[in-house]
Amino acid sequence: MAEMKNHCPICDYKGVFNNFRDRKEVRCPECGSLERHRAFYFTYKNEFLNTKKTLTLLHFAPEKCFVDLIYKNENINYIPVDIDCQRYKYVQNIKKMDATSIDIADNTIDVLIANHLLEHIPDDIKAIKEFHRVLKNNGKAYISIPLNKDLDETFEDDTIVTEEERLLFFGQKDHVRSYGKDFPKRLESVDFTVKHLNVERNLFVCQKTNT
Numbered sequence: 001m002a003e004m005k006n007h008c009p010i011c012d013y014k015g016v017f018n019n020f021r022d023r024k025e026v027r028c029p030e031c032g033s034l035e036r037h038r039a040f041y042f043t044y045k046n047e048f049l050n051t052k053k054t055l056t057l058l059h060f061a062p063e064k065c066f067v068d069l070i071y072k073n074e075n076i077n078y079i080p081v082d083i084d085c086q087r088y089k090y091v092q093n094i095k096k097m098d099a100t101s102i103d104i105a106d107n108t109i110d111v112l113i114a115n116h117l118l119e120h121i122p123d124d125i126k127a128i129k130e131f132h133r134v135l136k137n138n139g140k141a142y143i144s145i146p147l148n149k150d151l152d153e154t155f156e157d158d159t160i161v162t163e164e165e166r167l168l169f170f171g172q173k174d175h176v177r178s179y180g181k182d183f184p185k186r187l188e189s190v191d192f193t194v195k196h197l198n199v200e201r202n203l204f205v206c207q208k209t210n211t
């Protein structure tokens, strides 16, 4: 019998979590959630998951644990997207979408989710501008990234291109930079109002506020 060791608040799994990369017992075997997903779940629940108003939600790199929940709420007009749809076979109706060139009209999205996406995108500011453009006034983007608290300034170098070098300098073979403590400035540079919602897991909420 499984030991009652861990509990996943997202899918209510009780038992032992699986290992993920170098971390022991962190991944829920039922819904695939990691520590950050379980932390963000409570925020999402308070902010939009239980909405009784109709809202349009654009979700980049949609995580299985959230997809299942979002589909359950019929008030959410859900648009799951990614640049590489092959990786998301568990998502019905996933659309191919480049975050730096979003094929959606201005001012149409209420909520946007992009977890651990921007560190993979060479022109991240262009993506952040696109997020701002597609959001309605007062719409919110929930953005998280790996943040290196030892860095005051974000480190990027476009001569670092091989997987080995990226692993060494940026911590993962498909990351193109290491964000430092100045990350919120990138969000503010496109006129978002930014709040650091979860400091431990580096979740930021960016609100579009027209003057």
Ligand SMILES: [Zn+2]
Pocket: 008, 009, 010, 011, 012, 013, 028, 029, 030, 031, 032, 033, 065
């Ligand atoms: Zn779970």
